[in-house]
Amino acid sequence: MILAEQPSPAGERPEIQQIREAVRALCARFPGAYWRELDRARAYPKEFVAALTEAGMLSVLIPEEYGGSGLGLVAAAAILEEVQKSGGNGAACHAQMYIMGTILRHGSEAQKRQWLPGIALGALRLQAFGVTEPSAGTDTTAIRTTAVRDGERYIVNGQKVWTSRAEHSDLLLLLARTTPRDQVAKRTEGLSVFVVDMREAVGHGLTIRPIRTMLNHATTEVFFDNLAVPAANLIGVEGKGFRYILDGMNAERILIAAECVGDARWFLTRASDYARERVVFGRPIGQNQGIQFPIARSYIETEAAALMMQRAASLFEAGQPCGAEANMAKLLAADASWKAADMCLQTHGGFGFAEDYDIERKFRETRLYQVAPISTNLILGYVAEHVLGLPRSY
Numbered sequence: 001m002i003l004a005e006q007p008s009p010a011g012e013r014p015e016i017q018q019i020r021e022a023v024r025a026l027c028a029r030f031p032g033a034y035w036r037e038l039d040r041a042r043a044y045p046k047e048f049v050a051a052l053t054e055a056g057m058l059s060v061l062i063p064e065e066y067g068g069s070g071l072g073l074v075a076a077a078a079i080l081e082e083v084q085k086s087g088g089n090g091a092a093c094h095a096q097m098y099i100m101g102t103i104l105r106h107g108s109e110a111q112k113r114q115w116l117p118g119i120a121l122g123a124l125r126l127q128a129f130g131v132t133e134p135s136a137g138t139d140t141t142a143i144r145t146t147a148v149r150d151g152e153r154y155i156v157n158g159q160k161v162w163t164s165r166a167e168h169s170d171l172l173l174l175l176a177r178t179t180p181r182d183q184v185a186k187r188t189e190g191l192s193v194f195v196v197d198m199r200e201a202v203g204h205g206l207t208i209r210p211i212r213t214m215l216n217h218a219t220t221e222v223f224f225d226n227l228a229v230p231a232a233n234l235i236g237v238e239g240k241g242f243r244y245i246l247d248g249m250n251a252e253r254i255l256i257a258a259e260c261v262g263d264a265r266w267f268l269t270r271a272s273d274y275a276r277e278r279v280v281f282g283r284p285i286g287q288n289q290g291i292q293f294p295i296a297r298s299y300i301e302t303e304a305a306a307l308m309m310q311r312a313a314s315l316f317e318a319g320q321p322c323g324a325e326a327n328m329a330k331l332l333a334a335d336a337s338w339k340a341a342d343m344c345l346q347t348h349g350g351f352g353f354a355e356d357y358d359i360e361r362k363f364r365e366t367r368l369y370q371v372a373p374i375s376t377n378l379i380l381g382y383v384a385e386h387v388l389g390l391p392r393s394y
């Protein structure tokens with residue numbers, strides 16, 4: 001059986017299979033040449049994002065009462081997996097799916113009514129997430145951006161880095177310190193979450209500067225200089241924001257795992273096809289065990305990662321605890337996609353380096369997931385501490 005004909009996962013609900021077919025048909029309109037051109041220019045895939053939005057694919061996590069389809073995380077994972085499997089890159093818009101979860105879970109009814117229907121339609125883009133700072137790194141509680149209450153507003157000062165898609169988003173979900181770290185009992189306290197309307201803020205205390213990276217990711221650094229944010233844009237209770245951000249991370253990790261599984265499947269299809277067709281020394285290179293075993297191993301690792309991802313997604317959808325599974329899925333899938341990328345490049349020999357094959361582009365894109373949105377070491381630290389009961393290492 002050739003990989004392109006792989007059936008959907010056993011037991012998958014018919015509506016999820018239909019979604020996969022719809023995403024495949026949509027992605028067929030955006031071939032490798034489309035992504036290559038954007039990559040060269042470091043340009044944003046606005047036509048692709050518009051098509052996904054119009055097809056309702058980015059609102060599957062928003063309940064029907066707020067204008068979404070409420071299909072849930074298994075559907076969202078299937079959509080992103082199919083996008084990556086087609087050779088595209090959902091990173092341009094995946095956050096539109098899940099950042100709103102913080103508003104959905106912790107916002108007031110008025111805030112949900114204010115923002116979620118527009119986000120569901122795509123008329124309002126909430127796909128920027130400002131947590132990481134240059135000096136704090138992974139130690140989120142050490143962030144220095146402050147929000148100080150001043151009557152009916154907060155005044156924000158500081159800087160974020162790696163705030164992706166800020167130039168292509170209307171709203172920004174911002175984590176800032178509202179009580180200094182030395183005045184709280186626990187360092188996780190005193191942090192708060194705000195929705196910043198960047199349409200009003202740019203030029204009035206908010207500056208966005210793009211960062212050019214090894215991949216086309218529309219990432220930026222963002223500067224706050226006495227930016228006024230209405231107090232009405234505070235999400236939940238002041239000082240409890242760290243918990244709200246953590247709550248959103250399981251969904252993000254599962255969806256990134258789904259993207260990595262999709263990437264791995266794309267690399268596997270490309271490698272298998274090439275290994276069957278490329279003839280050297282009078283026979284297909286895929287007849288050599290030195291070529292076929294790495295492909296077979298990569299397939300096995302990808303299937304194992306997909307199972308963990310599906311388990312995590314099902315637990316999340318059932319409202320069950322899934323922190324361990326979400327983290328393990330992210331690590332296994334990011335490792336599977338990165339190893340598949342390396343295997344695919346090796347299988348193609350010199351041609352793997354040619355831009356027209358798309359392999360070097362996907363190789364660069366999938367490398368990100370060893371580092372972001374959470375690095376592999378921090379996942380190992382989570383499992384060591386929270387699953388195995390080992391002493392906290394950081």
Ligand SMILES: Cc1cc2nc3c(=O)[nH]c(=O)nc-3n(C[C@H](O)[C@H](O)[C@H](O)COP(=O)(O)OP(=O)(O)OC[C@H]3O[C@@H](n4cnc5c(N)ncnc54)[C@H](O)[C@@H]3O)c2cc1C
Nearest residue numbers: 129130131132137138162163164371372373374375377394
């Ligand atoms: C392209 C891109 C897009 C991004 N988009 C966003 C975004 O939209 N919003 C956002 O908020 N952030 C974003 N990020 C930031 C990303 O989440 C961080 O880069 C990532 O979490 C790692 O943090 P850091 O870069 O500060 O690394 P650091 O925290 O400085 O860590 C550097 C290295 O040291 C390791 N390390 C650190 N501490 C320990 C420890 N205790 N034990 C073992 N190893 C350790 C890490 O694993 C890592 O390999 C993005 C990053 C990139 C590159």
